[in-house]
Amino acid sequence: MSVQEMNLAAPPSPLQEIVTETASHLYVWALKDIPQDLRDALSDARARETSVPGRRVLETIHRNINVADSERNLVCQDTGIAVYHCRVGEGFPLHPTRIYEALRDGTARATLEHPLRSNAVHTLTRENTGPNIGHRLPIVHWEFIADWDGLDVKCVPKGSGSENMSFLKMCVPADGVNGIKRFVLESIVSSGGKPCPPGIVGVGIGGSADYAMYLAKEAIMRPIGTRNDDPLVAALEDELYALLNETGIGPMGLGGDVTVLQCHIEHADTHMTLNPVAVNYQCWAARRASAHVTAAGAVDYDREA
């Protein structure tokens, strides 16, 4: 037996079990207790909305969050597709293959033990594939950090109502920045009430077709109202946020002043003949929860990251 095969047969290490338990906790926590920045953004929306149906929607959302807190129930019934974002230090003593196993096992554990509705199906047969796990589920975004030995895990359960409102356009360079702005505005107006507005509009620009959509998903994972480090991109976030709220689509598409809570943009440099733009919508129930794990296995939960 080779060394590699011996390792494959070994039971999960204590650190792997800690990451599994962390993932399980994060999935349920994210579904029940939304971050403070989102609560604040929804309160601001309620204060500034002037349309009657829009105010009714935002008041109901406010009541719903309070009931979820007091009843310890899920904020939304759609337990989503489990998406994680991992920042792995180069010195973290658990290989990413084992981190992935832990995230998958933790997702399944939370689904079975809570219990949570399982949404995972085979794309062709539509048959359930397991407790919110399956082939290439959960989905993990990876980032690797030099000169560090920790692990950050963020769980972002993504509901289907808003994920169905995802759009990609390969603009041409001659379309310029205005082409990007037009596409984002047209995407959100045509979505109407379907993605449960007001939410976070995630935009990915540049890179390639697949990478633009990947970046749009990264954008919705950020704490609400944070701005891109690149001042040009940050200015476009400000501009699109204001323009999107001029459209009048309003809460749940019933008309009003607040169509989006924020617009976040992530970008990559691209080919001289490419100008990709991707839109990934995050509903108002923008659920996320994070944990920091040290090399020694200490876990620090963080709702605000």
Place this chain on the structure above:
Amino acid sequence: MASHELSFPVTDPGEILKLRVGDEVTVQGHILGIRDRTQIRIFDQGVEPPMDLAGAFLLHTAPNVRKLGPGRYEKLCIGTTTSARMVRFTEPLGERYGVRAICGKGGFPDEAIEPMARLGMVYFAIVGGAAALETTQIEEIEEVFWEELMPECLWKFRVKDFGPLTVGIDAHGNSLYHDVQAAANEKLKEIFARF
């Protein structure tokens, strides 16, 4: 914009006709949970529904439940799904079975306006994602049919103060979704002209 309290199933069609887009509605009585697969079974596979749908209020849902015993379920978390996928069932639901109200999130496209006006039906907008609150307004799961479609069975719920709902499409040919979309498209033209 008026406020109404309605009890379902309705027996008097006038109850539906007095509703106008934008009005607020709170619902009492019994409502039925239904989703994609439930309606595919009725209309595409030709299986007659196991209960009377006359005057009914249908909710687009697939609840999180815990099984207590044969045909008995406890609610865990009940919320509402996107309606637009199921718009094509609107006309036959009203015409063949006398359904009076459909409730979901995100609205119906314009093709629902004409049959709803002709058949005296309304679309109620609920707040998508507000499942924790919705769950407290559903008092009990009274009956479940077609359990093999779990969670897309036909559910009978007893509700108390269910809402607030907003009339999104009324029985007089009006759609809030149509109006909001038309105004937004005009606004976009104005915005693009500034670029």
